[in-house]
Every structure is written in structure tokens, then in C-alpha cells.
Amino acid sequence: MSSVLIFLEIKDRAISRISWEAMAAAHALGEGRGLPVDVALTASPDNPILATIHGKAPRTVYAIDNPLLHAYTSDGYTASCAQLIEHVKPAYVVFPHTYQVRDFAPRLATRFHQVLISDVTGIETHAGADPSVPPTFIRQLLQGKLNAEYHHTGSGVCFLSVQAGAFRADEPEAGATIIEPFLPQLDAAQIRVQPGEPFRASAQTVDLNSAAILVSVGRGIKEEANLPIVQELATALGAELAASRPICDNGWLPMERQVGSSGQTVAPKVYLAVGISGAIQHLVGMKGSQCIVAINKDENAPIFEVADYGIVGDLFEVVPALTAAIRKAKA
């Protein structure tokens, strides 16, 4: 029987938030297409985390277990997920769009002569329409400046990964889950990539999460020598200074001040984005902020899609004017 199979990830000894969001997407897809939802994750069948899988009751929770999967490798995960997919024969396979999924899911899809529809932000299931009309999957192009609609064709399994924050996780719902161990056949020689232990580059001394206001600076600042104008704005506001990735890559501000998928995820009372265009990787780290203000010269910059207030203009004129206005208001 055909189904939707959702792969969850464990992070910090719990099912990760993005996994719950992807599960909500999988349920929406299942409901719209009239398909049951099965869950899979790499864990020992007696792992207590399995009992925490809530939400709308899935049919079966597959616990993929093999000593060769204790550390993540692209080879191990590709092979084991492929075996489970061959066993379950789902119509759709859904992943959370994490760094780990980006590493192996395209390879897995290729093994089935398929293409992963990556970083999906919306699904139109076309429920009630002619069942031969496939679902529409929406993903972003050109750093978030365009939405594109895709569909899957042919009778093979359809693979998709779901962007962080795009779907709201379902409320918990009591329901019996059947846990089924799945023991893939793996050979140590298949695992060509040997991973070391994960590490953090430096101890975090700045906790951007504790700041009520963040002034965040991006590419638009052009040069390191221009940073004092945003620092002055942050000081005037009593805010912490944050940045988008290119600023930290250039070494202009330390990595610990980076907001986005490779940095911190923040949700302050006010997030003031200065010269940040708003690439997806940045937006996922800050779009939960209560109030977003954007200052950018490009009126079409994607940051304005999430901003509550916007000033379209040259930051080198706007920022000093804003600093002066804040000082005046506080005086």
C-alpha cells in the first residue's frame, strides 16, 4: 500500500523542531492525497525518544538500527534509507531540510533515478481534484526573490525536503504507535567516509538570544571600516550587534554574532536588519522576531517580505539619521 514516509532527526536527545514541522507537512500531504503516514528515524528500537513521537498518529514508526549508523555518514544513511524505502514502498518521502539531509538525500534520490525537491516552503495537494493531478511543491529561487512551483512526474517515489519554519508543527495528539525495528544490511566497507567527533570552534561568549533588540548588519555595509556607524546605532538603542554570514566570513565580526542557519537562531523583540538582503539562510535564523525592521537600498530585497517596517534607502544616510533620532528621543 502506498504511503508518505517521513524521516525524523534527533538533536540534543529529542526529535528536532524542524522534524516536527516536516512531519506536519507530511501529514498535510497524506491527508490531501488520502495516504497514511509512516515515520522513520535512525535509533535503537528501545530508545525512549521513540515514545515521544506525538502528533497525528502515524501508522508505523520504523527504528532504523545498525551499529554502523551510530555516527552519521552519507554512505551509511544513503544505503539504510534506500533499503527501508524498498521495504515500505512509499509514494512520497519527506525530510526536514537540515545540513545532514542536504548531505545524503540527493544521493538517495539519485539511487532511485529521482530528484529531491529540496527546501520546500509550501505544498498544494489538490485534494478532491482529479487524482492524476500531482501535488504542487513550492520552493524559492534567486535567494528568496522568486517562488517556483514544481511537480513530480512518473510513477517513481517522490522525494522532498521541507524548509525550517515553513510549516507549523501539529499539536500533540494521543495515539498508539507501532514501533517496528528495521535492521538494514550494511557492510563496513560500504562506508567510505570516516567522520570525527563534532566540535564547536569557540566557546560562545555572546548570547544573542538574551538581547531584546538586535541590530544586524550585512553585505550592504561594504567595508569593515564602515562598521562603527552600525555599532553606534546599536549602542544608542541598547542593542547587541549581530551580522549575516558574509560579515563573519570576512572576519569583520566574530562568528558567534552570526544569525542564520549556520549561526544562531534568534527571536528578539526588535530585529533591525541593516544592509541585509534576506537570503533564505539568514531568514530562517530571525523570522520569528516580534518586530522586524529592514533598511535596504533594494526595494525588492527579500528581507522586506518579512519586515514590519522598512526604509528603502542608502544605509550610509539612513543609519546615522536613525542614530541621531534615537539619541534625541532618549535625551
Next chain:
Amino acid sequence: MKIIVAIKQVPERDARIRIDASGKWIDLQDVEFAMNESDAYALEEALQLKEAHGGEVVVLSAGPERAGKTIREALAKGADRAIHIQSADETELAKFDALGVARLLAAAIKDEQADLILTGLQSDDLGLGQTGVILAELLGLPHATLILKIEKTETGLKVLRELEDGWFLHLELPTPAVLTIQSGNSKLRYATLMGIKKAKTKEVKVISVADLAANAPDSKPVVLLDAVKLPHKQRTTQILGGTPAEAAAALVEKLRFEVRAI
């Protein structure tokens, strides 16, 4: 070490976005193009490896004739030669999905016997983030993604991979292998005048998409793009206009009396 670097020419970040008549892509008139950012870092890693260990850097790119400019830029920076999978026009490659494009790339380099294949982690236009990984599977090679540093070892490579939330990981893998490179680790070099001059004499092998596709089995796409649209706003943005001073004063009012943050 023989290194192939797959690079893509993409619209510049500041390019004006207008949807074209087909409704499936942007109007490319007046659009400037550039080397995809993470591909530029992949090229830089390749050039540094060559400088340290010797060998050859071969640039691989699929695109219409205009992509030749980006290929010459890579040659000017120090790549030794290039393979250009040339499409007849702006739309020919759009008929392929990510697997189809990767099959073209694989077919174009199948006789090269490279030790290492590098590419950027994702393109700035389509943003699929998959081409390198698919290529690895098609060629039967190990791969790793989001790589910041590459060291050659006795048996292969030791690489630094970026994880989420400021975490990192070292990986060891044998060669030949495919790595996708994250932006930002090295400083990108500029082409020198001498480099630009030399680039004009370097070999660029042009293969047509049609010729490669004719020999590639089963290149029918499984994922199709139906339409592109300007995104819906997630929030209603109040644009504060006027002079910088007026806009700043208006924003302070909002932050003070509506957001109550000042």
C-alpha cells in the same frame, strides 16, 4: 592531483527580477552574470591545492555561450583548461532537472580520471544544492558537503565540514572523491593581468548539450518547473518614506509608541 571544478554562471545578486513571457524564469535582458559565489570558493580551494601539491585544475561548466566569460575568468585566475557544455540557447538546459544536468556533467568528464571534483554547495539562482552530490552518486564516488578546508593525507583527504549552529566536524575520505564547498573560508584571488592574457590561449573544449544528451541514457526529467511567481509577503511592511531624517524620525515613533522598544 588532477582536480575538476564545476562552476556555474548565475545572474548577479543585484539583478533586477522581472518574470519573462514564459512565466518560468526571469527576463535576462539587461541582467549581468557572475560566477556563482560558492563555486568561486571551490575554484580557490582547487588552485591552492594545486599550488601546494602540483597537478592540474580543469574547469567544467554548463551554460549558453555567455558562460564562456565566466570560464575565461576561472582560467585567468589560474585554472589550466576548461570543458564548456554549451547549450544552444537560454532555454535548452531548463529542460533538464538536477539529475539530467548532473548526467551531462558526468558524461563530459568520464574519461578525465580526476582525483578530486569540487563544486560550490549550491547555486545562487536555482539553489538546489544537489549537483555535486548527484554527480558523486553517478560516478560511484564518496562525497562530503559544506566543506571549508581540504588537506591532502597519505591515503586521501581530511576535510572540515560545517554543521549547524556553529558546530564543525572533520572527515577523512579516500580519493577520488567529490566535495561541495561552503563560501567564506579563503580569500578569493583576483585575476592578474598576466593571468588574463594567458587565459586567452588556454584550451576550452566545447561540447554541445545535444551531443552529450544523445549519449546519456534516460535523461527524461522527473521533476518539472511549472511557473515562477513573485513571493507573497509574509508580513505587511509599512515603508517609511521621505528623506533619511524623516524616515528615521518616523521609525523612532513606531519603535517608541507601537513596538514600545525605546
